[in-house]
Amino acid sequence: MKISPREAAAHALENILTFERFSNRETGRWLEKGWWSPEDQRLFLLLVYGSLEQLLQLDQLISAHARRPVDKLDPFLRGILRISVYQLCFTDRIPAYAVINEAVELAKKKKPKAAGLVNAVLRAITRSGIKDKARNPIVDDDNLQALSLFYSHPQWLVELLHQDYSWTDLKALLAAHQQPPSLTVRLNLLKGKKEELLFAISQEGIELEPLGYIPEAFRVITHQGLITNSDVYRRGLFHIQSLSSMMAVHWLDPQPGERIIDMAAAPGGKATFIAQRMNGKGQVTARDISARRIQQIKENAQRLGCNEIITCQEKDGRKPDPEMTHTADRVLLDAPCSSFGMIRKKPELKYIKNWQRLRELPQLQYQMLENAGKMVRNEGVLVYSTCTYLHRENDAVVERFLDNHPNFKLEPQMEKGTNDFIINDLFTEKEASKGFIQLGPHIHLDFDGFFVARMKRTD
Numbered sequence: 001m002k003i004s005p006r007e008a009a010a011h012a013l014e015n016i017l018t019f020e021r022f023s024n025r026e027t028g029r030w031l032e033k034g035w036w037s038p039e040d041q042r043l044f045l046l047l048v049y050g051s052l053e054q055l056l057q058l059d060q061l062i063s064a065h066a067r068r069p070v071d072k073l074d075p076f077l078r079g080i081l082r083i084s085v086y087q088l089c090f091t092d093r094i095p096a097y098a099v100i101n102e103a104v105e106l107a108k109k110k111k112p113k114a115a116g117l118v119n120a121v122l123r124a125i126t127r128s129g130i131k132d133k134a135r136n137p138i139v140d141d142d143n144l145q146a147l148s149l150f151y152s153h154p155q156w157l158v159e160l161l162h163q164d165y166s167w168t169d170l171k172a173l174l175a176a177h178q179q180p181p182s183l184t185v186r187l188n189l190l191k192g193k194k195e196e197l198l199f200a201i202s203q204e205g206i207e208l209e210p211l212g213y214i215p216e217a218f219r220v221i222t223h224q225g226l227i228t229n230s231d232v233y234r235r236g237l238f239h240i241q242s243l244s245s246m247m248a249v250h251w252l253d254p255q256p257g258e259r260i261i262d263m264a265a266a267p268g269g270k271a272t273f274i275a276q277r278m279n280g281k282g283q284v285t286a287r288d289i290s291a292r293r294i295q296q297i298k299e300n301a302q303r304l305g306c307n308e309i310i311t312c313q314e315k316d317g318r319k320p321d322p323e324m325t326h327t328a329d330r331v332l333l334d335a336p337c338s339s340f341g342m343i344r345k346k347p348e349l350k351y352i353k354n355w356q357r358l359r360e361l362p363q364l365q366y367q368m369l370e371n372a373g374k375m376v377r378n379e380g381v382l383v384y385s386t387c388t389y390l391h392r393e394n395d396a397v398v399e400r401f402l403d404n405h406p407n408f409k410l411e412p413q414m415e416k417g418t419n420d421f422i423i424n425d426l427f428t429e430k431e432a433s434k435g436f437i438q439l440g441p442h443i444h445l446d447f448d449g450f451f452v453a454r455m456k457r458t459d
């Protein structure tokens with residue numbers, strides 16, 4: 001039965017936070033029902049993503065006014081309160097009385113006895129004049145607790161980031177996480193010339209603008225409904241991909257006819273771009289530990305028309321693979337990581353609670369990098385990337401690998417020549433000449449947080 005965008009947002013929020021569903025999948029699931037007008041779809045997304053972005057502030061207000069911790073509230077009521085407080089404190093377009101009425105009606109539908117509590121909490125928050133306080137930047141500097149609350153990042157995460165970032169950079173980073181991310185796509189030049197693809201895509205009401213850094217990269221300006229439901233998407237004319245992801249493939253610099261191994265390839269964003277950069281000629285081995293996610297590589301490769309040169313293999317990258325020793329021209333290890341660089345797109349990542357996994361990541365990454373290195377031929381290239389900011393998962397892993405393998409050296413790919421377009425627009429030549437780069441949305445606006453290092457083997 002069709003429900004309103006507000007009711008769906010309350011459910012979606014709780015599914016994401018309680019059952020740890022990814023926000024993109026959960027919101028996609030609701031949008032696919034095709035229930036709402038474009039305006040209502042936007043409202044739904046605003047309520048889900050806005051509430052996730054500001055969750056800690058919202059919860060603090062709710063707990064204070066409900067006189068009990070949010071986690072003691074019924075999940076659906078909690079969802080209603082969260083999206084309503086978000087509207088009261090962080091949006092201007094809906095008057096307070098309308099927000100409160102809607103919330104009370106929703107509560108009555110499922111939990112009639114709790115409608116009074118919802119009404120009382122929301123009225124008290126409205127009367128408290130909290131709106132301006134919630135939005136004003138904190139004046140009080142260097143206070144971890146204040147930063148944590150204001151930017152809605154748990155204190156442990158702020159502390160973790162502060163181990164690697166100065167106060168100024170930390171604040172800029174947290175603030176950048178509150179900004180909406182760009183939706184970027186990669187044109188699939190295996191399916192036609194750039195102009196032909198752009199024309200076909202525009203015919204379906206999807207407006208794109210070029211992004212100077214990478215020739216295949218475009219920002220989506222307007223589109224109707226779910227972009228993945230469009231015919232041009234289904235026909236594989238483009239792939240939704242972050243600029244950072246595309247850049248990692250440019251750093252790898254795959255060439256037609258080569259043999260490339262992608263060690264952690266699912267869902268295949270980079271593997272399919274590698275195949276595209278090779279003009280569909282050569283051999284890409286796309287491996288992953290997850291059989292379910294390998295299926296996604298296959299679907300993407302099929303849709304993008306590069307399935308003939310991509311071979312999928314279910315493989316644990318921690319285990320050595322003697323048969324493949326020295327066989328690859330280039331190996332990409334886009335390692336499993338804490339993914340904090342994706343917070344703008346998946347704000348729920350801020351609230352993860354799997355500490356054990358976080359602690360184990362550097363060792364997992366190192367083990368996989370060791371095995372990746374063994375597969376590279378002499379004079380071949382090894383690229384290590386992650387979508388996180390933490391030194392211990394990035395430079396520290398690479399440094400340890402280089403210390404133990406003197407036959408590998410960092411290689412500055414960004415020399416004058418092949419990849420000038422990236423240097424000119426994004427990095428200074430000095431930055432680009434180090435052989436690795438840490439990207440962050442506080443400096444490189446359109447990019448997700450990302451790390452890439454390029455190494456060359458010389459025996």
Ligand SMILES: C[S@@+](CC[C@H](N)C(=O)[O-])C[C@H]1O[C@@H](n2cnc3c(N)ncnc32)[C@H](O)[C@@H]1O
Pocket residue numbers: 245263264265266267268269270271287288289290293315316317318334335336337
């Ligand atoms: C960052 S994602 C890869 C994204 C992919 N390169 C792309 O561009 O679409 C990391 C991947 O590592 C895989 N993974 C995790 N542990 C692994 C292991 N021990 N061996 C191989 N793959 C692993 C995960 O299943 C996940 O698909």
